[in-house]
Amino acid sequence: GQQLNQSPQSMFIQEGEDVSMNCTSSSIFNTWLWYKQDPGEGPVLLIALYKAGELTSNGRLTAQFGITRKDSFLNISASIPSDVGIYFCAGPGGSQGNLIFGKGTKLSVKP
C-alpha cells in the first residue's frame, strides 16, 4: 500500500530556533494534513492543504503543498517549549480515501 515518508524522525533543538520537516509520497495526493500530538494526548489538526503550491500559516507554523503533489513541508519559526510533541503528516491514500499517516517527527525543544 501507499506510504508516507516523514523526515527527520526526531529533532533536538534549542528554544528560538526554526524547524523544518517534510513528508513525501510515492503517489499524488490531493490533500495534505499536518497534525500535532502532545505527550499523552491524541493528534490535533494544525494545518490542512488542498491545492498544489498552497502555502498556509497558523501562527508560527507554515505548511506548503508541494508542486509535484507528492510532498509537503512544515516549518515552525522561533520554537518554544510547548512545541514539543510528535508531528504527523497525513493524506487520503488509503482504501476508499481513508487517511494514511507518516510515522511522525518527534520534536524536543531545550529551553
Add this chain to the structure above:
Amino acid sequence: NAGVTQTPKFRVLKTGQSMTLLCAQDMNHEYMYWYRQDPGMGLRLIHYSVGEGTTAKGEVPDGYNVSRLKKQNFLLGLESAAPSQTSVYFCASSYTNLAKNIQYFGAGTRLSVL
C-alpha cells in the same frame, strides 16, 4: 462541546481476557475510525465505519471486532487479548472521507496486555 471521548483511558489485561473500548462523538459525524499507535509506527487503521450499522476492515484488523449500533458510538472489541495488542488506541471521527477529510481524535486508551 466534548468532541471525541474515549473510555477507558488506561487498562491492563491478562493474555486471553476480553474487553471493549468505547468511543463517543458529539459532532454528528458519519465516519468513525479506530487506530493503534505503536512506537515508530505512526497511526495504523484497524477498522472504520462509514455510517450507523456499517463497519469495514482497515490495515490491521486481525484480533479486533467493531460495532456501530448508534451513529455517535463506535466500539472496539478484543475477544482474546494478546501481548502484541499492547498499544495506544485512538478513535477518530470525520464528517466525510472525501477530499476534505479532517479527522478529529480522542485522547487515547493505553492498553497493556501481560
